[in-house]
Amino acid sequence: MISFCRQLTSLNLITINRASILHNLTYFQKKYPNKHIWPVLKSNAYGHGLVQMVSILKSQDFDYYVVDSYYEALQIWRHHRHPVLLIGPNHPDNFSYFKFKNLALTIDNLRSLKALVGLNKSIKIHLKINTGMNRQGIDPKNLNLALKIIKSNPKLQLEGLCSHLADADNSDQSFTKKQEIIFKDCLKKVQRFGFKPLFVHLSATAGVFLTTGNVIRLGLGLYGYLPGLTPALRLTSTITGSHLLQKGDTVSYNRTFTAQKEGSLAIIPLGYFEGLDRRLSNRGFVKYKNKFYKIAGLVCMNLTCLDFAKTKPKLFAPVEIISPNPVDKNSLAAHSLLADTIIYELLVHLSPILRRQVI
Numbered sequence: 001m002i003s004f005c006r007q008l009t010s011l012n013l014i015t016i017n018r019a020s021i022l023h024n025l026t027y028f029q030k031k032y033p034n035k036h037i038w039p040v041l042k043s044n045a046y047g048h049g050l051v052q053m054v055s056i057l058k059s060q061d062f063d064y065y066v067v068d069s070y071y072e073a074l075q076i077w078r079h080h081r082h083p084v085l086l087i088g089p090n091h092p093d094n095f096s097y098f099k100f101k102n103l104a105l106t107i108d109n110l111r112s113l114k115a116l117v118g119l120n121k122s123i124k125i126h127l128k129i130n131t132g133m134n135r136q137g138i139d140p141k142n143l144n145l146a147l148k149i150i151k152s153n154p155k156l157q158l159e160g161l162c163s164h165l166a167d168a169d170n171s172d173q174s175f176t177k178k179q180e181i182i183f184k185d186c187l188k189k190v191q192r193f194g195f196k197p198l199f200v201h202l203s204a205t206a207g208v209f210l211t212t213g214n215v216i217r218l219g220l221g222l223y224g225y226l227p228g229l230t231p232a233l234r235l236t237s238t239i240t241g242s243h244l245l246q247k248g249d250t251v252s253y254n255r256t257f258t259a260q261k262e263g264s265l266a267i268i269p270l271g272y273f274e275g276l277d278r279r280l281s282n283r284g285f286v287k288y289k290n291k292f293y294k295i296a297g298l299v300c301m302n303l304t305c306l307d308f309a310k311t312k313p314k315l316f317a318p319v320e321i322i323s324p325n326p327v328d329k330n331s332l333a334a335h336s337l338l339a340d341t342i343i344y345e346l347l348v349h350l351s352p353i354l355r356r357q358v359i
């Protein structure tokens with residue numbers, strides 16, 4: 001069934017530019033030669049497609065793919081038998097089903113630690129410390145207890161110590177510094193206990209500049225969403241309908257767009273289900289033959305109308321919905337401002353069932 005579908009022409013298509021991804025990865029590897037750069041592929045690789053990203057990264061040298069869940073690890077292993085670090089929470093009841101050969105777990109609570117002890121298996125652990133984000137992580141007050149549990153179970157290998165920064169993208173770095181100090185104290189304690197974790201990490205893209213730690217868990221930067229980098233993702237759709245509007249005609253649900261003069265409307269088969277944010281209704285732009293056109297009316301579930309004004313839409317011609325060029329009006333940077341959100345959210349909401357192609 002799937003292979004049959006592959007032969008069909010897709011009306012919507014996400015292309016991922018391999019060279020851009022590799023350029024971004026190399027940029028960080030060269031700039032931070034003393035750090036391990038680990039690609040973060042959670043949430044369907046930030047909308048880029050987990051399988052597609054694995055096909056691009058397979059040839060590269062890194063210690064871990066970083067994902068949220070065991071489910072994502074299973075998907076990766078179908079295409080690449082390579083170590084995976086889980087950074088999301090897991091129900092301890094599920095540990096007995098896990099295959100630990102190519103796996104490391106981020107552990108952020110004593111209950112999970114005790115459940116791992118009960119398995120009596122060789123397991124790599126990255127102990128996560130809550131240094132102030134108050135989302136995940138063991139309270140530094142409980143660190144001694146956690147270390148005692150690990151120490152008394154030689155099959156548990158404390159391979160990593162990690163944390164996550166809450167405010168690293170703020171020009172005021174005072175909170176980041178506080179987190180760093182707490183983390184360094186915890187690291188000293190871990191070392192006093194006789195552990196020498198191979199990997200020490202608290203930086204994601206926003207905290208790459210920190211000198212503490214020897215790993216960067218690289219998400220957004222890998223995909224190219226920082227000045228000087230190259231976004232890899234383009235989303236295109238196809239004009240599947242058009243109408244000639246007269247002055248006063250209205251468009252889409254609740255009639256929020258009214259034509260001010262006679263002009264053309266183009267229809268594309270892509271809506272908020274596919275990942276076009278509904279907050280872009282009457283605000284967002286798309287590109288057609290190198291010109292930008294505005295979304296007209298409310299974005300629907302699977303359809304969106306475009307105000308083509310004097311331009312005549314050509315049936316089945318391509319329209320670029322997301323441009324990889326960061327200065328374009330239809331870049332994700334522009335869309336995120338218009339939709340009052342962040343690039344992350346727009347990326348991860350791109351429907352997993354959209355066809356993705358690596359070019």
Ligand SMILES: Cc1ncc(COP(=O)(O)O)c(C=O)c1O
Nearest residue numbers: 040164204205206217218219220
């Ligand atoms: C724990 C953790 N590490 C790393 C990342 C990657 O962050 P970024 O995309 O900002 O590089 C995330 C992203 O959500 C995260 O939650």
